[in-house]
Structures are given as C-alpha cells and as structure tokens.
Amino acid sequence: PATESKRLRIAMQKSGRLSVDSQALFASCGLKINLREQRLIAHVENMDIDILRVRDDDIPGLVMDGVCDLGIVGENVLEEESLQRQLDNHSFDYTVLKRLDFGGCRLSIAVPQEDEYQGAASLEGKTIATTYPRLLGRYLKQQGVNARVVTLKGSVEVAPRAGLADAICDLVSTGATLEANGLREVDVIYRSKAVLIQRKDLTDNKQLKLINKLMPRINGVMQANE
Template sequence: MNTAANAAVRDRLRIAIQKSGRLSEPARALLSSSGLSWRESRDRLFCYGESLPVDLLLVRDDDIPGLIADGVCDLGVVGRNVLLEHAGERAGVGASVPFREWRSLGFGGCKLSIAVPEGWDWRGAAQLAGKRIATTYPNQLRAWLHEQQIAADVVVLNGSVEIAPRLGQADAICDLVSSGATLAANQLKPVQVILHSEAVLVGPTQPFDDVRAELADLLLRRMDGVLRIRDSKLLLFQAARDALPHVLQLLPDAEPPTMCAVDGTETLALQTLCHGAMTWQRLEDLKRAGAHGLMVVPVERMLA
C-alpha cells in the first residue's frame, strides 16, 4: 500500500483477524460484543466499520504480524504462538520487533509441546540431545533448546509434522496440541510444554500519535468489559447479618458485595458480581450457609 493510501486511513482503526480458522468466529464475536458492526465487501475480505470508524481486514493468521509491522493494519487478533514465531524470526536477523501482545483474549487455548513416540521412556528434556525434532515453529523451538542447553537438530516442515517420525524424518516433534487426538492417531505422546498459547490482541510497540489512539483506548475499554464478564453472573440474595461471613467464604471469586439492611430486621439484601461458574451445587452450598432468595442474573455489558 502506498504512502498516500496509508495517510488516508489514519482517522480510522484497522484490525486484522483470521479469515477462516478456529480464531475467526470468536474474534468477530468479541468485537461485535464490544459494539462494533460492519458492512462486508463483496469478496468478504474487508469489512467497513459502521458503528465506529473501525474496519476489519480478513487475512491468513500468519500474515497478521507482518501487516502490523508494515503499518497496513493497526491491531490484530492472532495466536500467541504465531506472534512469538514472527518476533523470533525478526530478532534472528537483527531486526527490531515493531509489534507486541496487548491483551490475552481467553479463547483459542492450546500448547506448543514436544511430542515423542509412545514407546519412548521419557525421563526429561536431556533425552532430546542429538535428536532430530520436526516443527513449523523453529524459532520458538530453537529458543527453548538454547534455554535448556540442549543441542538438537531442528527439522523445519510446513505441514504434516505429526507423521515425521513415522516417515523417518525426525525422532520427535514440536507442534501445537489441543485435545491430543492427532498425536494419539500418529502414536505420539506430548511430554513437554514449551508455550501456553491463546488468542491475543496484537498492536504496535510504539503508541499511536493520532486519532487512532483514542479509538484504540475506547476499543480496549469495551473489550476489557466484555472479557471481564464473559463467565460472570450477578448474584442477588438475602442473608442474616451473622450468617454473612459464612456465605462470603463461599464466594472467593466475587466482587465486594453491595448490601443494604431490610427494614426492621437483621437481614441484609446483597448483590455481587461472581466471576466463576454459578452451579446448582454452589447455590445449594450458599443456601446451607444461610443465604436465601438466591437469584442469578446474566450480565450483558459492563463498563468500569
């Protein structure tokens, strides 16, 4: 994109997300819950922001860090594994890293793990010395091997990493693991996690110096509100004043409650925001501790 085109979009924020894949729908849902709406282009690669001057670019996840580095996009939603791999690639050639993680987003969780054949008697990372390890994440693997002071050969593959040991290309692999079913299907077992990954919001290392700064702050406030209440419920109940300590002990994940006295009694009416699951068992435990009139209310939006 030329300089004139870049200058023309500086009054709007542009966010890159995965066009398709496991992060695509959750990313769009999060942004929609933050009050964003769009009009899609015919090719469904660009979404023009209607509720706010915030546009979406739908791309491959591997392209997102580079688009931010080049100034084509301002923010992006991508896996931490992808972000760190691109950061390691730039650092490896002595280039500065112009992007960083702004927020963890709580979805798309997985682990970048070392996996070995099921027949291995795994006793520790030292067993990898002198072995061939196949991966699509060579920068993170090399960094981990360096930290562990292990000399091993990194075999870089673009796909089908799981079958590398069966084909004789490698002795072990380093790949993303979610359920572990793919590893099991290829007679492999995960033995060492080198990175806990999830979807993250990526932005530039340097702050914006134009109207995008205000837009980014607004978006972050809304996203923080959405993330904070994702699994939260508003709990309303009553309890005798002397039972309150026992009840509150069962709410370690709750905000400090708002309470008021019920006229002419020693009963308190309370409400609190709980960030954990509010199961039937938990409600029954609260009732036994002295709470009554328990009501669980879903929270749609919250702005701190």
Template sequence: MSKLKIAIQKAGRLHNDSLKILSDVGISIDNGKDQLKASARNFPLEIFYLRNGDIPQYLQDGIVDAAIIGENILIENGGNSSIVERLGFSSCKVSVAVPKSTKYTGIEYLQGKRIATSYPNTVSEFLKKNNIQSNLHVINGSVEIAPNIGLADAIVDIVSSGSTLFKNGLKEVQVLLKSEAVLAVSSRISEENQLILNKLHFRFQSVLKGRQSKYILLNAPNDKLERIIDILPGMKSPTILPLAKEGWSSLHSVIHRNEFWEIIDELKQNGAEGILVCPIENMVL
C-alpha cells in the same frame, strides 16, 4: 476521519471467536462473502482478513495497527509488536511430542535428536535456554507425520485436544508454552489510532470481565447476613435490600465463574435461599 486497522484470521476457530468478541462489544461489520477487507458501520474500524502466519509481518510493517492473533504465532514471528490484552479464547499449547513407544526421560532426551516443527524460533529459544543441541527440520503443516516416516525423533507443534497426536501414534511429553488469543498492537501505530484502540480495548475489557463473572441474587435471614457477606464480597460489597418478610433481606453480588459452585454450596450451608444466578453481558468498572 482516521480508522483503526485491525487484522484477524481469515478462516478457522480464531476467525469466528474474533468476530464474536467484536460483535459482543457492539461493532457491526459490513462483510460480504470472500472480502479480504471490511469496514465497521458504527466504529472507526477496518478489518483485514489475513492468513494467521502473515499477520505478524503486517503488524511489524505498520500495515495494520492491531490484530487478534494467537499468542504462539506472535511469539514465533512477532518482532517488536506487543500484547495489549489476553482474550481468553482459542487456548492451545506448543508442546514436544514423541512416538508412544518412546521412553521420554525429560528434556535431556532431545540432546542430539531430530525435531520437526513449524515453530523454529520458539523451539530454538527453548533448546538454548536448556543447553540442548538438536537438529531442527522446519515443516509447514502435517508435522505429526515426521516421526512415522523417519524424518524426526520428536516434533514440536500446537496441541489442543491431543486427538491428532493420538491418531498419529504420538504422545505429548513437554509443554514449551501455553497460548491463547491476544490483542496485539503495532509499534508503528499513530497517536490518533492509539486513541481508537484504547476505546476498543476498554470495550474488550468490559466484555471479558462479564464473561468471567456471574450476577447472583439471594434471600437470607438477617441473623445470617454477616456470614453470607463474608462469602460474597462482590466487587466492593454486596447490595442488601430488605424484603417484605420481616427479618429477611435480599443480597445482590458478583462472583467469579470459576468459584461458582463452591460459593453456591457454601451459601446454602449458611442459610441462603432462592438463589438466582444470571450471566453478565458487560461489566464496566
């Protein structure tokens, strides 16, 4: 039986988040210490643990069928691999940073400047788009030190919290792109393995929908139902059940997590009581 080959980061935050989403979709992995390849017990899947920077080449060559990878790495080195789904974790930015004392006037500041980066393709494309000519110094690791040792006037690197920049006397001044983990697919995937990937993708979508949503139950007087239904449209419409207490009903619905507190406040103002909110593990539509 054919198995889908999927690559994930060998170590780091993306590694842990990748294993978590695979666990959340019900995939059990036989993974011993220091293994570079492991099989799933209950799904036709083989996992390859690779260096983040090596994954795009494995995708291009068809050695793996798919990968969970940072979008920034795929854009820099991805070739003809395509994104199937954005996964909503391991968010970061690829940004320009300069010494704190520098007066940054906009992207024109970069004209003729020396830029140190680990993302030459991304930076070159950005500069070309903005008609800026700069001198690139490609550095693998410790890019932040370049301005301090006189190697560069600016850097372009990954920014998460910004603490590393601060410690090295730098400030973020321009965002080139925003990135998150994505499920990517090789252009060389077989038809058989594409079907397996479709099943995995469906599971991912169900988990992601659940992570983005909350299940809400509340009690409300019947004369307030119409207004509360307007607040709580749900996936199609709320479920309404009569309560033993005359003139009252129970409503069940789903709300987006980003709208949670605003909706709760509005529900209370319009007569809702006994509001119960529960996390959703999976949501199959």
C-alpha cells in the same frame, strides 16, 4: 494527506481457529461488520474501522511493520515471528493490549508412544519436526541440547511415522491428534492464547481515542464471560 485521519485497521484471521471468536469479540464490542462477501477488507459500518482478513502468519508482520494498527493473533505465531525478526535484524516492536480468553493451546514435545523419554536430554542428537523452529530452538538452547530441527508447515504429527523425524514439537489442545498418531506428549515448551496487539508508533489522536473506546468494551465482554 498526512493531516487526514485514517480509519483504524484491524487484522484478523480470515478462516481458522481464531476467526469465529475474533468476529464474536468485534460483534460484542458493537462493531457492525458485513463479512458476507469473501473480501480482504471489510468496512465497519458504524465506526472508522476496517477489518483486514488474512492468514494468521501474516498478522504479526503487518502490525510490526505498521501496515495494520491492531491485530488478533496467537502468542505462538507472534513470538515465533518476533524471534525470527530479531535474528534477521528486522523491527519486531508491538504492544499487547489484551490477552484474550480464546485460542488457548500449548506447544509441546511429543515422541512415539513406545519411545523412552527422560527429559530434554533425551532429544540430544535427535531430529525434531516443527512449525515453530525459533521457539523450539530457544527451548533447546536453554536446555543445552543439540538436536536437528526440521521445519514443516503442516502434517507435523505424521513426521515420525514417515521417518522424517524422531520427535515433534507441535500445538496441542485436546491431545486427540497426538493419540491418533501414536505419539505421547512429554514436555510443554510454550503456553499460548490469542492476544490483541497494537503497533508501536500509533500516534493518530482519533485512532487512539477509538482504541480507548474499544478497550473497556473488550474488558467488559471478557468479565461477563468469566
């Protein structure tokens, strides 16, 4: 029934680069979660919160569709989904509650070590492989460059060697993956961190109160880590 207050639903990455830090953030905010079982939903024992553990790619949509109230996701995935939804005329509303201090990386253009590169114009007429076609497409448009974009969900870094692309646009943190594949980072097109987002139409008083209780804790934890 609509009058009954629902538990706050928070989406987090089930397993991957953001899961350990997301869990640690929840723990340091006092949430007691039993994550032993490999379940989709974990109930928080001491608060009216459920944690949904999903693929990171599903998190923006779950929040934008109002299926989850909060979510922790990389800005790269969030922005890519927003751009895609704008093109598809789907809802893409959300509020960023906090930019977090983990999950940092950059989305960069990389070319084979020996290839010449003199700015974005060097990409004219080339084929670029990426997992982020909308972010790359926006960049190419801004630069006035016509290039072919090939979408790969994985193994983007091997595309040039495999003859699938002339260049790639992929996430980089240390640069070791690019180096191991004979590639050179030439332009950063987007800088990303993990963010805590909230759905736009959240009106339940109890849920809003809970969020108002959590936010100072998150701010406190982040200040202590500075």
